Amino acid sequence: MANVFERLGVRTIINAKGPATRVSGGLMWPEAAAAMEEASQHCVDILELQARASEIIAEATGAEAGLVTSGASAALLLGAAACITGLDPARMNRLPDTSGLKGEVVVPRSHRNFYDHAVRATGARLVEVGLADRFAGAGVRDAEAWEIAEAIGERTAAVLYVAQPHALPSLREVAEAAHAKGVPVLVDAAAQLPPASNLRRFIAEGADLVAFSGGKAIFGPQASGVLCGRRDLVAAAALQTLDQDIFFEQWNPPPGFIDKARLKGLPQHGIGRSCKVGKEEIVGLLTALRLFAASEAHPRAPLWRVYVEELAGALKGLQHARVEVVEDGIKTGVPGVRLTLDTEAAGMSALDLVCRLQEGTPGIQADPGRWRERIVTFNPMCLKPGEPALIARRVRELIR
Numbered sequence: 001m002a003n004v005f006e007r008l009g010v011r012t013i014i015n016a017k018g019p020a021t022r023v024s025g026g027l028m029w030p031e032a033a034a035a036m037e038e039a040s041q042h043c044v045d046i047l048e049l050q051a052r053a054s055e056i057i058a059e060a061t062g063a064e065a066g067l068v069t070s071g072a073s074a075a076l077l078l079g080a081a082a083c084i085t086g087l088d089p090a091r092m093n094r095l096p097d098t099s100g101l102k103g104e105v106v107v108p109r110s111h112r113n114f115y116d117h118a119v120r121a122t123g124a125r126l127v128e129v130g131l132a133d134r135f136a137g138a139g140v141r142d143a144e145a146w147e148i149a150e151a152i153g154e155r156t157a158a159v160l161y162v163a164q165p166h167a168l169p170s171l172r173e174v175a176e177a178a179h180a181k182g183v184p185v186l187v188d189a190a191a192q193l194p195p196a197s198n199l200r201r202f203i204a205e206g207a208d209l210v211a212f213s214g215g216k217a218i219f220g221p222q223a224s225g226v227l228c229g230r231r232d233l234v235a236a237a238a239l240q241t242l243d244q245d246i247f248f249e250q251w252n253p254p255p256g257f258i259d260k261a262r263l264k265g266l267p268q269h270g271i272g273r274s275c276k277v278g279k280e281e282i283v284g285l286l287t288a289l290r291l292f293a294a295s296e297a298h299p300r301a302p303l304w305r306v307y308v309e310e311l312a313g314a315l316k317g318l319q320h321a322r323v324e325v326v327e328d329g330i331k332t333g334v335p336g337v338r339l340t341l342d343t344e345a346a347g348m349s350a351l352d353l354v355c356r357l358q359e360g361t362p363g364i365q366a367d368p369g370r371w372r373e374r375i376v377t378f379n380p381m382c383l384k385p386g387e388p389a390l391i392a393r394r395v396r397e398l399i400r
């Protein structure tokens, strides 16, 4: 029987790129999908559901509180908004107008990336710090903690930190510098899972708020994410994504999640209203998070191992290319298949190969991130049974 995409006339693809948004993310846990379907047939108070989600996220991350968001990008927007407004509803109603507010976010220049648009969407202006000449091969330095400390002023709402294995300065140093000036640190850790231990790591290293993607390795709903951290900031974030068209008297937030006594009134539809999550995404994310957090090695790691061995095996003896299985080739705990092309003999670049794989039917998505080094990477995280053999056949057809 045709699947839902075929019935719509949309082609399914073989995803050897990994859980990226443009290829529709990954393969959700069937348990999470079932929970979403079940949730869709009941109504709850959404704040009560988020309050329970907060407890479950707190348990998994070691943070004081947490919020299910519509993605890591939404978590960054809400986190930044929370740092700017605190629990003041008047300020919440004003964003993205930050005039007169703490409207600056300090960021090491080497951490700048296009996902920080979510932070800028709050109205915040990014203040870049340091010169990362280590990337130019002309020096050895990156931003240093003292430079971050110096850039923090009266208008600083937060420091933005993008977690990466090679990120400098260390999060601990940055947190120390920021906290000495009373400023929170917002960490983009969207793609830093697995390992599952990273769920706790950034909070342990001093982050005040951390954003994770729910649609990547957690294998929750594609449009889900997590914001976790300080209780007051998570409360401020929650308030800016909810529909609050009710009377203050009528509104009874769970006290452990939002302290009504600290609010002079209710903010209306906040800056984060356009990134709302439904009850379906919330239960889907919570179900997936429980499965993901249960073990340090990803529960699907044995399957990924089978796929990379299968693909590498089926490509054995391939002409004009070297094929190898690379441990931690995608990230810690995720192996990959690396194909290094003899571009002259093959008569095409690694990027050409990726484009041609994409053009066939079904389209095959691989990772061309290192094509200039003649490398194509195959990511096993979103593959299904039988697909490694199909990929190998197409690669053999293309490289003759």
Ligand SMILES: *Cc1c(COP(=O)(O)O)cnc(C)c1O
Pocket: 021, 070, 071, 072, 073, 074, 115, 162, 188, 189, 190, 191, 212, 213, 214, 215, 224, 225
């Ligand atoms: C994927 C990613 C995001 C966005 O995550 P979504 O869950 O898709 O919103 C943000 N920052 C970084 C560094 C990412 O890799």
